[in-house]
Amino acid sequence: MPEKSTGTNGAAPASRVSRRGFWRTLLVFFALIGPGIITSNVDNDAGGITTYSLAGSEYGLTLLWTLIPITLALIIIQEMCARMGVVSGKGLSDLIRERFGARVTFYLMIALFFTNLGNTISEFAGVAASLEIFGVSKYLSVPISAFFVWWLVVKGSYKSVEKAFLAACLFYVSYIISGFLAKPNWAEIQQAVLTPTVSFDPGFLTMTVGLVGTTIAPWMQFYLQSSVVDKGLKAEDYQFARMDVISGSIIVNIVAFFIILLCAVTIFQAGVKITSAKDAALALAPLAGKYCTWLFAFGLLNASLFAASILPLSTAYTICEAFGWEASVNRKFGEAPQFYGLYSLMIFLGMAVILFPDVPLISIMFYSQVINGIVLPFVLIFMLILVNDRRIMKNYTNSRIMNLFSLVTILALIFLSAAMVITSCL
């Protein structure tokens, strides 16, 4: 994540928007996009793709409709983060530390570290799985990709990192192409999206919770808010941040939509049982052609690498911000030891766990999901308190309607998180 000095990219063009015209507005929008779209795309990581494939291949088209409320929830939550970033000029962990004190922040950061570590491990598992489809051993692919990710941030500058990340977002198109390659019946899909199916089958409920959990994760709020702050947006530019967040949230769910659809019309209809994203990719070859498998595997590789770069970075940044340690990709190692230490440690652990023979990957994922589910409600409640604090938000606090919407969303998410933690512990 960038140092603040690189962050005013958006400030200069935005100030010249006084003579508003459509093209000018569009230009400003493109200068200011980034945080929302990047965050949302990282969200479609290895864990996300796995969940979407499983949802499609086990429940066919019946879960597609859930993407609509998920998109809305994502927009509501992310919009609050972006607004807090723009108005306060501070990151979320910074605000939490100043408002709720050292003790709460300390335990929150520990939990965040572990849940993000779990996610990082699953990203490297995704790298290993996707390259195994192309016949590359994980003992080769994982160390190389770990080094690549580490090098990109430690040796590169933030500008190049951000460009690399924005370019990576384009590769998600591969899932949309694979979706079309499967030649789905569009009328049937329209029907499935418009008529919500609810079943009280425990498997169905768990899958729904999984979909929500993978789309709305605690780390995202921290990452999004910090990137918005780093962009240096002013309160007047807030509308662009909102457009960015909304487009990001929609894009992420379009990708999710195509993955579920692809698996539903191929694997589910053929009645094949799969347990991972790798299974899904392999199962596609006889059903939709080998190009489809390759595109799917390539998408998984891109998503895993992308998230494997952002997650450790975001974690290190968030924790350093909370404790007041120097944190910036534009500093040298010795100037920001805690930052680079944490960042390198996460990548190293993420890689080492995957390379360790007979690692209990399933239970690691499971505990990381549980911690995710426990941390999320706290983060959301803190956010709601902060976004209504007039000293921080001035005239940009939540309106009554917005509070109602966010409260409903947060309660629903807390309920689902609790359901996930409880059902997975039983």
Next chain:
Amino acid sequence: MTPNPNPQVFLFLSQILGKKILDANGRKCGRVLDLVISVAELYPLVMGVLYRPPGGNTPQRLPWNRVREIRDILSIDVLQEGDDAEGTLKEGELLLKESLLDKQIVDTHGAKILRVNDLHLLRVNSSLRLVHVDVGLRGLMRRVGLERATEKFFQWFFDYQLTDNLIPWRVVQPLSSPDLLRLKISQDRMAQLHPADLADIIEELDINKRTEVFQALDVETAAEALEETDPKIQVHLIENLHPAKASDIIEEMSPSEAADLLGDLPKEKADGILKEMEQEIADDVKELLVHPEEEAGGLMTTSFPVFPPPTTVKEALNFLRQEAENLDIIYYLYVADDQGHLLGVASLRDLLMANPEALLADLMESRIVSVGVDEEKEEIADIFAKYAFKAIPVVDGQRHLKGVITFRNLLEVVAPQLGK
């Protein structure tokens, strides 16, 4: 005299917050919410305690001279009429927890932005003073409630004695409110930072704090810091200022820096500032603004020493003594005729070694290396590298002296391309 049963002279704020307050009659008065200090002194004195009385909602304030003892509980005298006041602050007072704890500060000695983990207070007789700010791991773990455990862990695992990382209050600049920054004491502290360090700190702050800190600086410090700041942030800082204040600051900058900055501003804003500036400086800057930033004309400065040929060494040195502060370069003295044609150059070294009555015309070197106003920065860099000059004059087609490029001006445009 009985020995003091409580010999602890240093206290941490975290150890006082939340303590129960009991008066001499054993009546419970509530818990400590915050401490009020008066920032005017070098080591601020604690003036009062903010507490919430049982059953009450609004915090009340009691004067520190009512406090008798701080142990597991805070013992106070029975409160009298008038002691109890609403928790409002007087001029120059601030709340320790509210404004400092967990907030960011600038360590003006180490030139770093840090977060306050705890505050270190000293007891002198019955009064309490803020002496240090704790920014270390130990302070953080004390707040978390794991100080002992962390200490033991470090001792056992690294064989390392965990120590406090304390910063003396006199070098600390709090950032939490604009009011704090406007204090005289704050301006002095910020001005002690090297301009380059101050610029780094301004760049590192968030977008709101950046403006607050910058606007709190005096004109001279602000100008020095601004010269060292990233161009994008310069623009942001100046845009938020009133043209009159902005022009005061820009007048203090070197003309070439000022021209670069004004060139980056939106046209109307730049014109507004130029109008407010002193005529003479504004003209200099306008002349520089004509040239593209990457060419000789955009790099050069117009504040350099220039003399007619019959000037004596003594006169030249006297001029330098008076004007050195306002000149961007003093090492070379340029000699030009009354139409402004460049005739020669003499170095400060030449002058110091020469007879005070000697004329510059006899002393000067007339084989001059100069560049044209539209020379590209790469060519200029080559010339600097070849001749190892500290500055190179810029002339137009008729050899009129237009300005001087100092090595520093060149470095600013070339440095970003140096193996970064």
